[in-house]
Amino acid sequence: MRIWTTTAVLASFWLISGVISSEPINATAVLVQNAISSPTPTNAKQITVSNIEFGLKRVDSKGNVTIFQTKRVPLQEGNAYGWRIKLKDYQGEVKWREVLRLPKPPETWGTDSGEDFSMSVDGKTSVTRRTQSAPEGVIENFWTITPGDPVGKHRIEVYIDDRLISTFEFEMIPVK
Numbered sequence: 001m002r003i004w005t006t007t008a009v010l011a012s013f014w015l016i017s018g019v020i021s022s023e024p025i026n027a028t029a030v031l032v033q034n035a036i037s038s039p040t041p042t043n044a045k046q047i048t049v050s051n052i053e054f055g056l057k058r059v060d061s062k063g064n065v066t067i068f069q070t071k072r073v074p075l076q077e078g079n080a081y082g083w084r085i086k087l088k089d090y091q092g093e094v095k096w097r098e099v100l101r102l103p104k105p106p107e108t109w110g111t112d113s114g115e116d117f118s119m120s121v122d123g124k125t126s127v128t129r130r131t132q133s134a135p136e137g138v139i140e141n142f143w144t145i146t147p148g149d150p151v152g153k154h155r156i157e158v159y160i161d162d163r164l165i166s167t168f169e170f171e172m173i174p175v176k
Contacts, residue, residue: 047094047160050137051086054156054168057142071170075151082142083158083168090137097159098128098141107148145172 055069057080073081087094105123116129132139139160149172156168 047090047163047165048088049085049165050088051084052166053084054082054170056081073145073154073170073172074175075145075149075172076175077145077147079145080142081145081170082140083156083166084138084140085158085165087134087137087139091135092133093131094134094139094160095131096129096139096165097162098130099157099159100126100128100143101155101157102150103152103154104150106146106150108146110146 053067053069054071055067056073058066058068060066067082067084073079102124109117109119109123109126111117111128118127119125128141130141141158151172151174153169153171155170158165158168
């Protein structure tokens with residue numbers, strides 16, 4: 001079962017990152033090589049989640065950020081949407097990965113400078129990797145809507161140490 005799961009994860013990664021091979025790949029050899037060369041996560045403590053939020057980002061006059069929870073995000077330039085995850089009894093740095101899948105490619109992709117960001121060959125999927133300080137056990141990420149972003153069903157998957165923590169399915173809707 002472990003080999004099958006690892007094969008599915010590797011296949012998904014290759015599809016997302018746009019790796020294409022003209023020769024057959026020996027999945028067993030790749031699995032053995034990865035098992036040998038992949039370090040064990042340095043954080044031996046099991047990460048547990050105490051709260052998950054997704055929706056529109058709201059910032060009050062004091063700079064406090066709240067999330068208006070919704071699965072229908074108005075496609076309005078400047079709106080920001082995203083997620084916040086609170087980890088139970090956790091302090092320190094967290095290494096996370098976000099996979100954002102869109103119904104069609106946007107006109108442009110953009111991130112803050114210095115992020116580890118990649119995009120699929122078809123332009124519909126992005127992968128963001130970040131190591132984030134979480135002094136109060138909170139990690140989060142938001143996207144700002146820009147001209148050319150597509151309407152339709154979107155999906156965000158958040159992983160910590162390659163473990164799926166949460167999936168957010170939502171719809172970007174046109175503003176009337």
